[in-house]
Amino acid sequence: MWDAISGWDYWNGVGAGVAWVVTICLMVAGLVGCVLPVLPGHLIILIGAVAHRVMLGREGSGLEWWSFLVLVLLLAASQAFEIASGAAGTRWFGGTRWGAVGAFAGSIVGIFFLPFGLLLGPLIGAFAAEMLFAKKKPTFAASSGVGSVVGTLAGMAVKIVGGVLMVLWFVVDVFWIG
Secondary structure, eight states, X not given: OHHHHHTSGGGGGOOHHHHHHHHHHHHHHHHHHHHSTTSOHHHHXXXXXXXXXXXXXXXXXXXXXXXXXXXXXXXXXXXXXXXHHHHHHHHHTTOOHHHHHHHHXXXXXXXXXXXXXXXXXXXXXXXXXXXXXSOOOHHHHHHHHHHHHHHHHHHHHHHHHHHHHHHHHHHHIIIIIO
């Protein structure tokens, strides 16, 4: 499939230098996206790797097919950890299951209210769930909400590490494995 795509006449005019400029720009934009919640950082890094392979072909890119599997697994693991981290932080700070469910739901709703929704969503979700469903006092609910924020920040740190690992894997595969 890769050979068929890279064999298109359209790609014949793309030189290695242009391909590397596009790849490096996408990798840097992806790393920035791992820090800034407005950009889908991991997805941009994956797109950069795919674009590199398409523009340079199988032999020219140095990327093996299984590298894309590794990149997709890193992407999925970091995204899953980031979403679940708010709920884990709630439980770590002594919140109930209701608080964890509220933090999880708040993190999903918060995605639609970037950038502040990423922190406020789990906080509000955990607090509201503790108050409404677990019937806890405001101080306990606030502690649960703070735990969701701490967990979300830890998830963001893991997201950055995941993005760096994706770029490092790309570099290792292109220059040392492939």
